[in-house]
Amino acid sequence: MKRIFCLLLTVSLLSSLPSAAQLLVHKEKFTRADSLRGSLTPLRTAYDIQYYHLDVTVDIEKRFISGSNLFRFRATEDFDRLQFDLFDNLEVEKVVYKDQELPFTREFNAVFVDFPSQIKKGTIDSFRVYYSGNPIIAKRAPWDGGFVFAKDSQGKDWVSTANQGLGASSWWPNKDHQADEVDSMLISISVPKDLVNVSNGRLRGKTDLKNGYMRYDWFVSNPINNYSISLNIGDYVHFKDTFDGEKGKLDLNYWVLRENLEKAKEHFPKNVDPMLEAFEYWFGPYPFYEDGYKLIDAPYLGMEHQSAVTYGNKYGNGYLGRDMSGTGWGLKWDFIIIHESGHEWFGNNITAKDLADMWIHEAFTNYSESIYIDYVFGKQAGQEYVHGNRRGILNDRPIQGPYGVNKSGSGDMYVKGGVFLNMLRTMIDDDDKWRGILRGLNKDFYHKTIDYQDLVDYISEKSGIDMDPIFAQYIQHTGIPTLEFQWDDGKLYARWIAEVDDFAMPVKIRVKGGDYKFFDLDQDFSEIILHGAEKGDIEVDVFNYYIGVLFN
CATH class of the missing domain: 2.60.40.1730 (tricorn interacting facor f3 domain)
Structure with a gap:
């Protein structure tokens, strides 16, 4: 949880364009000390x-x-x-x-x-x-x-x-x-x-x-x-509970300041129990039954310490009482309990081998917030929350950092990472398969360290979609791809404009009022066949796809 959100509005729309984003890139110099550590x-x-x-x-x-x-x-x-x-x-x-x-x-x-x-x-x-x-x-x-x-x-x-x-x-x-x-x-x-x-x-x-x-x-x-x-x-006091989970009874231990005991007895269970139920459904069993789950009062906002999550969100909902998505959904649960506990699966169970891939921890855990909302309030609510988080994206530099120097990427690894994962779910278009991928990650990489390519290869194999160019564009580059449309002799064509060579990605397009249809597009123009399509009535699923759209 080193950084959750930063500069919420600013330049997210401007910097989503590759040309603008490149203006924000700065070159970093690394030292012998960085290499010794990294x-x-x-x-x-x-x-x-x-x-x-x-x-x-x-x-x-x-x-x-x-x-x-x-x-x-x-x-x-x-x-x-x-x-x-x-x-x-x-x-x-x-x-x-x-x-x-x-x-x-x-x-x-x-x-x-x-x-x-x-x-x-x-x-x-x-x-x-x-x-x-x-x-x-x-x-x-x-x-x-x-x-x-x-x-x-x-x-x-x-x-x-x-x-x-x-x-x-x-x-x-x-x-x-x-x-x-x-x-x-x-x-x-x-x-x-x-x-x-x-x-x-x-x-x-x-x-x-x-x-x-x-x-x-x-x-x-x-x-x-x-x-x-x-x-x-x-001056901690202790109370405990249990959760009937997928691997049996999970011990829940709460260590709080004496002055917070009564508040904690009311606030912690009503957030922890549905969180564990939601995350076990989507991600698989809590990864540390042997060590139990703990929440501990801390004199700072919170951290994902394994089996010892620290907490300082003042026993209220939201992120210190705020909804960073602007949708209202973020005020219905305690941000720190949900987010930091999500790291038990992504960050603690599955750990990035190099700090450059810290985005693996933070993207999936940011996404866990919407998965929690999805489980408790419904899929539409979860996707509205993800969409609302876009206003925090800066597109200032890649969310993957440089390897071997103990350096993470942009803070966009949080909200841009969560938006990206929701987009993968959309293009896979099968929630059972998507759930199987999330649970499979935590099973097949149980208590392991992984890197970028491990993750890309796994999701590619399980989804049946070549994820290499898609991950490369969103994780290793700054800008987002643009879907360019062109009419020629009464026919509609489209292609991707992207920083990644040979970029290709399936996308949902429709005639206004109709049903979305998937089109597998790359960087060459392909004909888009939609019955009754005319200029001005083409829609792309930009609610779930984080892309630019250009009509020529």
């Missing part, structure tokens, strides 16, 4: 993370953290050197392997460790990193990322983390690349004993450390991406 070098691919044990003490008064992280890994190649990641404002105190301190060097936020002998391919081994320091403080979480140190209304400390984009290595050492998800993890957070820590997974227990601190141990039994790992410290 690329998969042999020093990172030589080992596959199996398990972490993160053990951290939080000194709230000093805004200081200290502790260790155990890396258990499987060697994928023979190696004697590797890279892990930790921001350089945090000190690496030592790296310990078989009771021996290892030499290491640092370059920007990368740490390079040398082992005393070669570790052979297939070996399961481990090392532990001890570290400490003052982590980055978020100025405006979750958009800029970091630690949040706040107070609740009673003056008690309230601390949380949100670091999507910024990186998990901003506060704990790990292999900070989305392509390698740890298989399971123990999260041990020690906090002042009058407070509670809530993290991902299930609470295994708590231990009084006899020094004024209590340690909370949370275990995650499913693969998890690094940026999902979170801590949440506050």
Whole structure:
């Protein structure tokens, strides 16, 4: 959820044209630090993370953290050197392997460790990193990322983390690349004993450390991406429920500030229960039954932390009380609960291998909002919501970012992504097939990382439509295609004008008042045969197709 909506009206119509859109493109320069963080070098691919044990003490008064992280890994190649990641404002105190301190060097936020002998391919081994320091403080979480140190209304400390984009290595050492998800993890957070820590997974227990601190141990039994790992410290109270889902009873755990308990008991279930029902219908079973589902009060708007969704939407509907689509449908449900929970399927179950493809997370999760509306209020309502979201599209740059430099694409990945997916549903023209594709994605890529081509190939195969040029135009380019019509000797012809070579896409066209008919068109003019068609009475389904239309 790093960015949900931005600049709602502005230049969406102007910048939808390729010529105008190109004026907004700017070239970015990337550094050695970007490549160290974003690329998969042999020093990172030589080992596959199996398990972490993160053990951290939080000194709230000093805004200081200290502790260790155990890396258990499987060697994928023979190696004697590797890279892990930790921001350089945090000190690496030592790296310990078989009771021996290892030499290491640092370059920007990368740490390079040398082992005393070669570790052979297939070996399961481990090392532990001890570290400490003052982590980055978020100025405006979750958009800029970091630690949040706040107070609740009673003056008690309230601390949380949100670091999507910024990186998990901003506060704990790990292999900070989305392509390698740890298989399971123990999260041990020690906090002042009058407070509670809530993290991902299930609470295994708590231990009084006899020094004024209590340690909370949370275990995650499913693969998890690094940026999902979170801590949440506050005067929390707990209540729970269950949901009868496709895989049985799903535990629902709610951790809220004491002052919010009564509001939460009324507000959370009425949003969570229909959300889970809708998403299990469209996307398949909740992906983390073993770890349960949690909502946690947070001192910022919200984030999709796996099995530990953080919440700060003030217990109201809409997006802080607003409907960003302008249709009214966005005021009938709590935006943060629906959107951030949608990430459990897209972002957490299915994770993009590279930050360049963060649009996979955000496009599908933006679309999940309309799918929720569709399930509760009907298909027309869902499509009206998607159409209304167009006013937030900027067409400023592609929604896919550059690979290997830890950079996502345009913020259009949210609303333009959702509009694009609704358009795919329209051209597939079979809701059972579309539902099968959405559920199939979550089944066939269950707990996996994927990239752009994985997704394009999958939807192409399951839909029977060549999606390569369609995805390329909407995901990798800035403008949108234009459908050009031309009359010649009383006959109607049409073709696509697009930035992608050999662009082709089926589209719905009709005579006013008639039924829509599909036409498979490419960049060469083809005759459009519609009984009774005359100039001025041709309509294209621009309600569901995000395209330009030109009559000559």
